[in-house]
Amino acid sequence: IVADAARRKDLDLQLSFIGPVETAVMIDDLRMRQILLNLLSNAIKFTERGRVGLEVQVLEQADASNLLRFKVIDTGVGVPSDQVERLFKRFSQGDSSVSRSHGGTGLGLAICKGLIELMGGKIGVDSKPGAGSTFWLEVAAPRAEMGMPAPLAPKGDKALSARILLVDDHPMNRELGATVLGLLGCEVILAENGEEGVAAAKLSACDLILMDVHMPRMDGLEATRAIRALGGANATLPIIAMSADVMPQMEAACLKAGMNAAVGKPIQIQALHDVLVKWLSPDRKAEAA
Numbered sequence: 500i501v502a503d504a505a506r507r508k509d510l511d512l513q514l515s516f517i518g519p520v521e522t523a524v525m526i527d528d529l530r531m532r533q534i535l536l537n538l539l540s541n542a543i544k545f546t547e548r549g550r551v552g553l554e555v556q557v558l559e560q561a562d563a564s565n566l567l568r569f570k571v572i573d574t575g576v577g578v579p580s581d582q583v584e585r586l587f588k589r590f591s592q593g594d595s596s597v598s599r600s601h602g603g604t605g606l607g608l609a610i611c612k613g614l615i616e617l618m619g620g621k622i623g624v625d626s627k628p629g630a631g632s633t634f635w636l637e638v639a640a641p642r643a644e645m646g647m648p649a650p651l652a653p654k655g656d657k658a659l660s661a662r663i664l665l666v667d668d669h670p671m672n673r674e675l676g677a678t679v680l681g682l683l684g685c686e687v688i689l690a691e692n693g694e695e696g697v698a699a700a701k702l703s704a705c706d707l708i709l710m711d712v713h714m715p716r717m718d719g720l721e722a723t724r725a726i727r728a729l730g731g732a733n734a735t736l737p738i739i740a741m742s743a744d745v746m747p748q749m750e751a752a753c754l755k756a757g758m759n760a761a762v763g764k765p766i767q768i769q770a771l772h773d774v775l776v777k778w779l780s781p782d783r784k785a786e787a788a
Contacts, residue, residue: 500674501539501551510543511550518557524565524640527618531638533765534611534622535569538634540671541607542573549574549631560639568637578626586624587612610743610765611636659772661779664688664703666696666722667711667741672764676709679768683775693717697725700733707778709762712742712753720756727757737778741766 505512535553542551554570578586587608615622620638663685665676677687688703690696694717696710708726712719719740726733740753740761750761762774 500536500671501543504540504543504670505551508543508547510546510548513550513552515552515554517555519559519565520555520557522557522559522565523643524567525643526567526638526640529767530614530618530765534614534636535571536671536675537607537611538569538571538636540669542571542575542632542634546573546575546631559642564639564641566637566639569635571634572631573633574631577628577630577632578624579628583624583626587622607743659684659775659779661706661775662686662688662704663775664690664696664699664705664708666690666693666699666708666714666719668692668714669711672711672741676766679766679771682768683772685775693719693722693725696722697729700726700736701729704732705736707775708736708738709741710738710758712740712744712749719758720752723753723756723758739774739778 502512539551539553550573552570552572554572556568556570558566558568560566612622615636615638618638620636622634622636624632624634626632661684663680665673665680665687667673667676668691673689673691677689680687688699688705690699692714696708697717699705700708710719710723714722717725719742723738726736726738737760738758740750740758741764742749742753742761743764753761759778760774762770
């Protein structure tokens with residue numbers, strides 16, 4: 500998922516394994532994937548040259564569990580020691596100019612920390628300015644003695660068969676979103692920022708828009724107002740906000756801008772399915788019109 504972003508910056512992307520990594524363990528794979536993708540995408544975002552590596556180490560424990568250790572290593576800008584503590588706090592970034600130049604709200608690492616601690620693990624970083632960073636996490640997981648269970652499908656097996664415009668500045672989110680929407684039976688149009696989203700709404704007829712809220716240049720609120728101003732079908736087209744910051748104030752701002760509802764990040768398949776079913780229903784379309 501992150502390979503394309505690394506390729507565009509001419510970064511060497513590396514993967515290495517230590518220990519019995521082929522052993523199946525019981526763990527929340529969706530959350531682990533979200534955490535690792537967040538760390539990898541951050542490493543690529545803040546590395547202009549060199550490499551980004553993911554190192555996976557598995558240590559067998561005496562209690563029929565494995566200790567999983569992950570390291571995301573980059574040759575990027577690094578983090579000053581006096582800013583390390585702020586990295587894992589909500590709405591905090593090492594550099595106040597980060598959101599202007601790279602986008603984001605400072606929630607990603609805080610969410611990673613919360614998730615890994617709920618799983619009984621821990622997360623941290625070793626870094627020096629100009630010498631790159633190593634973000635690490637470790638968590639214990641019981642070894643699986645039975646075959647892996649089949650993934651749960653969303654309730655209701657009817658394909659949605661809708662055309663969805665997905666607007667998000669993060670390549671990882673676009674890749675994951677397109678994959679999930681495809682599994683739900685949707686055709687997907689992708690836009691990398693608010694300006695592209697408005698242009699796509701002008702040119703491409705769609706049934707619903709999933710709009711990231713926090714984007715550089717033109718954020719989701721401004722893009723939504725611009726799409727509503729286009730008139731015609733765009734005036735009543737369902738627009739669903741996507742944000743890690745689904746607080747009452749933010750949801751109110753989304754509704755005021757012309758959005759219809761909000762879904763939290765990291766996106767859960769069932770939650771996304773439910774909001775799509777609700778806003779793609781004939782009754783809801785007639786109500787919006």
